[in-house]
Amino acid sequence: MDMTALLLSRIQFAFTITFHIIFPSFTIGLAAWLTVLEALSFSTGRPVYRLIFDFWLKIFGVAFGMGVVSGIVMAFQFGTNWSVLSKMSGPIQGPLLMYETFWAFMLEASFFGVLIFGRSRVPSWFYLFSTAMVALGTTFSAFWIMVNNSWMQVPTGYVLENGVFVPNDWSKIIFNSVVWSRFPHMVLAAYLTGAFCVAATGAWYMLRKVYRAEARIMLRMGLGLAAVLMPIQLLFGHLNGEYVNTYQPSKMAAIEGRWNDEKPGSEVLFAWPDVEHRRNLFAITLPPPFGSLIDSDSLTAAETGLNSIPPENWPPVLIPFFAFRIMVGCGLVMLGLAWLGSYLSYRHRLAYNRPLLWLTFLSFPLPFIAIITGWFTAEVGRQPWTIYGLLRTADALTPFLTARTALTSLVVFCSIYSFIFAFGVVYIHRLLRAGPLRRLLLPAAGAIPERPMPVAKPGRMRTPSTGVMAFISGGGEASGRLGVSGVAS
Numbered sequence: 001m002d003m004t005a006l007l008l009s010r011i012q013f014a015f016t017i018t019f020h021i022i023f024p025s026f027t028i029g030l031a032a033w034l035t036v037l038e039a040l041s042f043s044t045g046r047p048v049y050r051l052i053f054d055f056w057l058k059i060f061g062v063a064f065g066m067g068v069v070s071g072i073v074m075a076f077q078f079g080t081n082w083s084v085l086s087k088m089s090g091p092i093q094g095p096l097l098m099y100e101t102f103w104a105f106m107l108e109a110s111f112f113g114v115l116i117f118g119r120s121r122v123p124s125w126f127y128l129f130s131t132a133m134v135a136l137g138t139t140f141s142a143f144w145i146m147v148n149n150s151w152m153q154v155p156t157g158y159v160l161e162n163g164v165f166v167p168n169d170w171s172k173i174i175f176n177s178v179v180w181s182r183f184p185h186m187v188l189a190a191y192l193t194g195a196f197c198v199a200a201t202g203a204w205y206m207l208r209k210v211y212r213a214e215a216r217i218m219l220r221m222g223l224g225l226a227a228v229l230m231p232i233q234l235l236f237g238h239l240n241g242e243y244v245n246t247y248q249p250s251k252m253a254a255i256e257g258r259w260n261d262e263k264p265g266s267e268v269l270f271a272w273p274d275v276e277h278r279r280n281l282f283a284i285t286l287p288p289p290f291g292s293l294i295d296s297d298s299l300t301a302a303e304t305g306l307n308s309i310p311p312e313n314w315p316p317v318l319i320p321f322f323a324f325r326i327m328v329g330c331g332l333v334m335l336g337l338a339w340l341g342s343y344l345s346y347r348h349r350l351a352y353n354r355p356l357l358w359l360t361f362l363s364f365p366l367p368f369i370a371i372i373t374g375w376f377t378a379e380v381g382r383q384p385w386t387i388y389g390l391l392r393t394a395d396a397l398t399p400f401l402t403a404r405t406a407l408t409s410l411v412v413f414c415s416i417y418s419f420i421f422a423f424g425v426v427y428i429h430r431l432l433r434a435g436p437l438r439r440l441l442l443p444a445a446g447a448i449p450e451r452p453m454p455v456a457k458p459g460r461m462r463t464p465s466t467g468v469m470a471f472i473s474g475g476g477e478a479s480g481r482l483g484v485s486g487v488a489s
Contacts, residue, residue, distance in 0.1 A: 006397050008406035009081040012413055016074045017379075018372055019417045023067030023424075025371050028142055028187065029194020030060045031135035034115075036221070038131045042124055052214050055436035056198070057115060059428055064112065066424040073416060080409060085386055085396035091166050092158060092173065093148055100144035108137025139187060146183040147174055152387050153378070154178045154247045165390070178247070181239040188233040189374070191225065193367035196334060198222035199341070200364035201432060203357045211435050212351075220345045223360070226338035234331065238294075244381075245295045248388060249304040251381035252295060254317045255324045257283075258305045265291030265303030270325065273317050278307060313384065320381035323373040330370035337363055 034053060041049035075097075078086045086093075114122060114130040122130070151157075157172030158165045167173060199222025205215035245252045253259075257268040259278050267290040271280035292301040306314060341360060344350040350357070382388055386396040 004403035005401045005406040006394055008403060008410050009077075009397060009401065010393065012081065012406070012410045013077055014379075015410075016070070016077065016413055016417065017375065019421065020067065020070040020074050021371060021375060022368055023063050023070060024138070024141070025190045025193045025368065026197065027060060027063050027067055028135075028138040028190035029192065030056060030063070030197070031131075031138045032191055033194050033198060033221075034060060035128075035131045035135045038128045042128050048213055048217065051436050052217060055214075055431075058431050061112075061116065062424060062428055062431070066420055069420055070417060073413070077409075077413075081398055081401060081406065082386075082396050083398040085391065088163065088391060088396075089152075089165050089387060091164060092151060095167075096144055096148040096151070096173075100141055100148075104137045104139075104141035104144060108134050108141065111137065138190075142186055142190065143183055146186055147176070147179050149378075150176055150179045150182050153182075153382060154243070155387055155390055165387070178243050181236055181243055185233070185236040185240055188229055188236060189367065189371050192229055192233060192334065193371065195222045195226040195229070195338075196367050197364050199226065200361050203360035204432075205435065206351055207354065207357050207361060214436050216351065219341070219350060219360070223338050223341035223345060223350075226334060227342040230331065230335040230338055234335070237328075237331070241295060242297070245303075248382065250306070250309050250313055251315060251320060253304055253306045253309065254315050254320045254381055255377065256291065256295070256303070257317070257321050258291070258303060259307050260305040261302060261308050262288065262291065262305065263302035264289035264293075264298070264300050265295065267291040267294055273321055275317050315381045315383040320377045323376040323380070327370045327373040327377060330366045330373070334363065334366050334370075 034056060037049050037053040037056070040046070041053060111130040111133040114127065115134060118130065119127060151173055154176060155165070156176055157167055157169040159168045160166070198218045202215040202218030202220075202222060205211045206219065241252070244255070256265075257271050257273045257280050258265065259280070266288050267286040268280060269284045269286060271283035271285075273279075274281050289299045291303055292298050295301070295303055306317070337356075337360060341350055341356060344353055344356065384392050384394070386393045
């Protein structure tokens with residue numbers, strides 16, 4: 001086996017999944033936010049909710065399209081770089097990814113077309129229903145992806161026939177207990193991503209002293225949602241830790257920086273793991289039984305150390321150790337900002353607290369960093385296994401893949417993704433900077449024909465249709481200019 005090809009393939013997959021996950025995480029949360037806005041607009045009739053909805057729908061469209069493109073390209077790697085994995089797990093992973101496509105993909109994409117083109121063509125209640133279906137589609141998409149990944153983390157409901165993993169109980173695969181802690185954890189992370197991006201945008205507008213009415217709503221709703229969801233997210237994070245401690249002791253030992261078996265266990269808050277000498281440098285540690293209490297919900301439980309696990313089954317210790325702490329740190333900062341911001345908003349003092357507005361504005365990368373480092377913890381911590389305990393990553397590689405081919409593939413992927421990312425960031429920044437405009441520059445009345453070749457009486461020009469005027473003015477129809485359709489992965 002070409003070990004260089006293996007390393008390059010792992011770098012490529014890490015790069016593409018890191019890039020791709022940014023956009024589904026954002027759009028899942030944003031779809032839920034759009035549903036809330038449309039419901040408020042429908043129930044209260046206040047124009048400001050419609051205005052904010054139309055503004056964020058444009059941004060959703062761009063992020064949605066980028067998620068589609070990056071997800072489709074990313075999937076090519078299963079055939080090119082990881083053909084053994086595809087062959088051995090295809091009977092299980094193939095149907096799960098198909099469910100993601102046809103249950104979520106088509107539901108989301110179909111009703112997204114209604115959001116772009118259907119504002120003036122369908123009743124208000126159906127437009128609200130379509131918005132909810134888009135949000136439901138993004139959630140279904142996350143569910144099937146998490147079922148697939150959770151099976152790789154804790155495989156169940158299968159038999160091995162002729163070197164291939166074949167499902168023998170789909171209920172055990174779909175309703176794996178691990179899914180029901182990991183799936184809510186991911187969805188909550190996406191909702192928090194949307195909440196902080198919305199709140200950061202509102203803070204930015206407040207600092208610039210523009211769109212004050214819209215900015216206050218964004219700040220209040222974004223921080224309020226985050227204040228409610230963050231404690232729940234911390235709970236599901238703890239439940240994730242319990243499954244890791246039960247099924248993947250090597251990952252938990254690497255996360256904790258625990259070298260020796262302990263009963264009860266201590267808790268390393270921070271250190272620099274010295275893998276060569278199997279020790280921690282500069283350690284700040286809570287004494288027993290804090291480690292057992294956090295990992296096992298017990299004051300007396302025994303905790304496994306890396307020294308009791310064969311070194312060939314160790315994950316790269318440094319990455320999950322530090323990634324986990326970065327994720328937790330981001331979560332605690334977001335919790336503090338959400339609670340403090342919500343309190344000041346309740347007291348009607350947030351708009352005048354410029355330091356907190358700046359902190360809220362600068363917080364928008366935190367949920368993305370937390371999600372990426374969380375996935376690093378989960379995926380790197382699973383190593384050296386692709387399917388935990390069954391198929392090693394080295395054995396999942398395409399056998400005839402050479403280093404030259406893998407390098408070429410890596411360069412191509414990096415180039416494509418860099419172009420997509422640059423385009424998306426620049427365009428979304430322009431939309432955010434333009435803000436929720438009520439009207440763009442309009443031509444003179446009657447300057448736009450209703451049909452390509454209108455028939456009008458001499459000296460008389462017909463007034464443009466409502467749909468055309470809405471399109472030009474940046475209303476609901478304006479999102480059609482994006483020309484985005486497809487699926488979210």
